[in-house]
Amino acid sequence: MRLIPAIIIAVALLIAPVLWIVLPRALDIGRKPVLGPDADASSIAAAVEDVIIENLNQENQVILLQESVEALRDTVEKLSTRVQKLEAEVAQAMVFGGRTQGGGTGGTGGSQDPIGEIEGSEYTEVVLIFDRTNFNKPLSVAGSSFIVELLGKPREVLSDNCQPMTNPKLKAMLRTEQVGPVRVTMLEPALKSLHTVFENIKRADPKLHDLINTAGALCVRQIRGTSGRYSNHAFGLAVDLNVNGQLDNFTDGKTQLGLTIIADFFHEEGWIWGAGFRREDSMHFEVSKEKLLEWRAAGLI
Template structure:
């Protein structure tokens, strides 16, 4: 930009005398018999206009150049010749913070109730308890798979694995530092919902995964969570997953497939 300004100024200074000479020649007293009202006067007026515009551009460029020189002449602080790239959030992903307005975290999505899941898949097994056990429901067994879905390995039904892989693919693109710090706290676990004596957890159907940052488990029902999980929640929600932070008893490391997503898979013949 400075080079361009210098060139324009130089050209302007060079051209100005020539234009003044031409204007002066045309503005001299007219010879006898010459009609000043003809094309000559229009040409002179055009030259005057060009000179005025040129002077304005030269003045403006000169002012910019002066400011640039003043700035470069001002003392400056020593600069690091090899600056280290940094992300202000990079070291804050594991920080525990309050969850703002958590009860509206799943707005627009519906939790798949245990009765709904049982109507779609059948009970995962007949003798559920609070411990993780293998499924005995043959239809569910045939839908299950164990796969790497990006930063973690999970055991879930196949449509859920595909969807989860998409969630993490998006995270890798938009939050690569966060992606590198994601760890799993479990997926398939055929058991009862905590505190229930009859209802199966979404984990029991291969429809839920627990996530943590840097291997640190979120504390249940304290209304707080890791900053990284708050960021992840938006990626999950856009893919049609429910965030456990919105439950009556906050469980923010928990993500499960919404009823809408399951109904979509059923319409498509995936389950």
């Protein structure tokens, strides 16, 4: 582990004050003059005063040494605990790493050839999501009722399957474009925001950018398992992504390494990551309530 050298350096830094105090004292042993038989009273008094001062200094130095030792012990314990925690995390990542997910793209872009899969394998390794339920803070989810109140219904009658949007105002804002490595249909402000996300990803990690694929964006349907509740996909405000054509497992509390990297860029742009949902959905990204209110204030929706 890379923290082992850090522990050694920390120990050396903490021991240095101890050596600074102890070594000079050890080297001075036997060098102090001894009072002779002809010493007068003032010399004796001065010598006694020196001894008293010396004893007081020694006591202070002992206290300092004790404090240094305690600080050293605390630091070593903290570093040791951190090392153990990191070793456990690495062990977990090795257990989950390399487990491939179900194939199929469900969209455009991406690569299905074996060479591409090998080159992108590090991004599709499955890892645990740390503190996933707090990832989206301080952003908040835009619920179905909130979006309906803000934008209106995309269509009146819903089913579990994707259907055309019939709301004239929303339909007029729909655009189909190539955005970075994917081609999607979404509301125009969402497309522009998605362009920003992918531009930032490309600057930071061009290899990952080129491996991103989509499993769908606009889909006017109700949330599966519900009756009449609109999915954010129904408004053209959500997109499902995968890495290198490999779909992430749903609701297992783990995700692909590439999606964890992508999520930071979406969060910065004001999007919600589905990994933070009670039922983890790591492929899902949707516009946050705060972003929608920002667009409304700017007259974009």
